[in-house]
Amino acid sequence: MEILDILIIGAGPIGLNCALEARKNNLKYMIIEKGTIVNSLYNYPLYMRFFSTAEKLEIDGIPFISTAPKPGRQEALEYYQGIARQKEMNIRLYEKVLNVSKDDRLFEVETTKGKYIAKHVVIATGFYDIPNLMNIPGENLPKVKHYYTEPYPYARQKVVVVGSSNSAVDAALETYRKGADVTMIVRHSEISKSVKYWVKPDIENRIAEGSIAAHFNAEIIEIKENSVIFKNETNQTFEIENDFVLAMTGYLPDFDFLKNSGIELNGDCLNPFYNMETMETNIPNLYLAGVVCGGKDTHLWFIENSRIHAEMIINNILSNPFPENITK
Structure with missing residues (x-):
């Protein structure tokens, strides 16, 4: 040989x-x-x-x-x-x-x-x-995606984006601009400092004006067929309607x-x-x-x-x- x-x-x-x-x-x-x-x-x-x-x-x-x-x-x-x-x-x-x-x-x-x-x-x-899994109930549902390629499938859908790094920010901005109703769930207190410098002001401005909803110091605890349940830093729980979850968790x-x-x-x-x-x-x-x-x-x-x-x-x-x- x-x-x-x-x-x-x-x-x-x-x-x-x-x-x-x-x-x-x-x-x-x-x-x-x-x-x-x-x-x-x-x-x-x-x-x-x-x-x-x-x-x-x-x-x-x-x-x-x-x-x-x-x-x-x-x-x-x-x-x-x-x-x-x-x-x-x-x-x-x-x-x-x-x-x-x-x-x-x-x-x-x-x-x-x-x-x-x-x-x-x-x-x-x-x-x-x-993928770095969240290990929560419902993560294996077909609507949960750990890889994001393009925004077109998410037009007119209620999309939850998990994370605040470059991949999460890109997914949130692109799907929002193709007509998605976007909510970001972020474990930290702010958008990651490592986000590309020419993109970071864009996502922060969209959040500030309310075009993209964002919950900081928050964490998803369960994914259901038509909703997502998350908690905030005081352990209050919230349930929102949802069609797709883009889990950009690394x-x-x-x-x-x-x-x-x-x-x-x-x-x-x-x-x-x-x-x-x-x-x-x-x-x-x-x-x-x-x-x-x-x-x-x-x-x-x-x-x-x-x-x-x-x-x-x-x-x-x-x-x-x-x-x-x-x-x-």
């Missing part, structure tokens, strides 16, 4: 960057991705715009040309998927990794379509696959996968262990890259500040070469 120098799990921007860095250094690599190329970006809201400017989203020094100061989802898809096409990158798509195990030296990676052997493994899986890495791979998870945020200089985990030659490094703190790492992980990983691999005659 062929032995890869490096197997990369995840074809997001950081996974692609790791592959490009491996290729530049003549390392035999493969990317395995459970969906399409930059699958998380594909599942973003259709009209989403990045906080970062285009040059801060570039990988491998390849120019990202955008027609706007802040590039949108479609431009990013064209950029990253275009790189994969142009470079003819070695990617296996729609193939999910089931297990990563290691003998004395080599990794065996089992997927839905086969097994692979590698000297090094990089996990660059992001965090967009597992997402989590696949902690079970990390744990089953042998990676130590620490603290309340389940921060995975890794060396901050090399990105190597407690398992020798097993690395983390990108937003997965943050555990539950999914705002810690993003494309702009984790592009450096690829070079750190490859430099560490090159500084610790394997014996030439290693076999499986």
Whole structure:
């Protein structure tokens, strides 16, 4: 069986960057991705715009040309998927990794379509696959959505948006402007300070004028077929009519996968262990890259500040070469 120098799990921007860095250094690599190329970006809201400017989203020094100061989802898809096409990158798509195990030296990676052997493994899986559930009655009703794509299905509907981060604010503003009756339920006392600076005044003004209702220091306690029950900071309960709930409560890495791979998870945020200089985990030659490094703190790492992980990983691999005659 062929032995890869490096197997990369995840074809997001950081996974692609790791592959490009491996290729530049003549390392035999493969990317395995459970969906399409930059699958998380594909599942973003259709009209989403990045906080970062285009040059801060570039990988491998390849120019990202955008027609706007802040590039949108479609431009990013064209950029990253275009790189994969142009470079003819070695990617296996729609193939999910089931297990990563290691003998004395080599990794065996089992997927839905086969097994692979590698000297090094990089996990660059992001965090967009597992919604952070509210764990309340009615959360499994069909009207509850943990992913938001576009506003048109919610025209003339009574919509509750849960949360106050960028995704929640975008959903509230877009659905309101397509004719929805929008109510925001926010656990904190104000709209998140991390909301994009050009959007934050918009949502605050819509709330102030009463176009969008907002309940702060509040929490949903039950979702029914035609209503939502929530409580405020004094534990008073209220029930309002409702057609859809957009639960923009965030997402989590696949902690079970990390744990089953042998990676130590620490603290309340389940921060995975890794060396901050090399990105190597407690398992020798097993690395983390990108937003997965943050555990539950999914705002810690993003494309702009984790592009450096690829070079750190490859430099560490090159500084610790394997014996030439290693076999499986």
